[in-house]
Amino acid sequence: MKTRTSPTGDTVSLVYSVRLPLSSRTVNYVAGLIRAHRKTIRSRWRKLDAGRIAVIALAHLRNDERLADLAGGNAVSASTVRRWVLEVIDLLAARSPRLDRALAKVAKDSGCVVLLDGTLIRTRRRTGRANRKNYSGKHKAHGLLFLALTDAKGRLLWISSARRGACSEITAARYEKLCARLRELRLGAVADLGFVGLDDGDQEQPAVITGFKASGGKRLSSPKKVVNRLVSSLRAPVEHGFANLKTFRILTKVRMHPRHATALVRALLVLTHHQVAR
Structure with a gap:
């Protein structure tokens, strides 16, 4: 044959x-x-x-x-x-801008707040022991986790290094020492509920502002629901920043190493x- x-x-x-x-x-x-x-x-x-x-x-x-x-x-x-x-x-x-320079530019431009969020960039499924490391239980898919900072208008300022998909957003933020760097420049970050518990410092002047999570089967009170809606409206532009980034279709699924x-x-x-x- x-x-x-x-x-x-x-x-x-x-x-x-x-x-x-x-x-x-x-x-x-x-x-x-x-x-x-x-x-x-x-x-x-x-x-x-x-x-x-x-x-x-x-x-x-x-x-x-x-x-x-x-x-x-x-x-x-x-x-x-x-x-x-x-x-x-x-x-x-x-x-690409580094984290310290991006934050210093925001502080120099009289800014006081940045928007923080994370996203999963999907990748091909890997074989062997490396398979589970890149699997995100939250998204039920294999990928790599990235954190991003934007200004109040949704313009991307900084992208973190890639973390394995099984890594949580809080863990990735702690690797980058975000809270310490924000406090150093007297800046604040608005984030979603995935970052609750990230800032364990001064609760009266937190470096990362998030909403409230319901716990113990109890419903949130009306004032806390109002706060959650306010935080959601403030951090909405960060989604536009990720949308602009993902117009590059190679991020639909990364096939390179x-x-x-x-x-x-x-x-x-x-x-x-x-x-x-x-």
């Missing part, structure tokens, strides 16, 4: 055009980063110019186009496209800043 390694059907490759819903300003920005990087490392030559490479990498990030499809339409190999995409991700992630997840999300944060600020 003969083993067929070539594709079935016609051998003619069909190429189609797809709209890339990003501004030319964003494409030119990424292309400029690639040119500067090539000049720094003294790269000899590439199969395509920096502009084409930027469009290919952004098509993968924004539309979740498959690497093999992008490679076939540009007469390069899938491994070459993967290398270009990872290069662009690293260049963008290096320009989890070690690239932190750099990927922070790179998309930089792209989101360029898209929203235009």
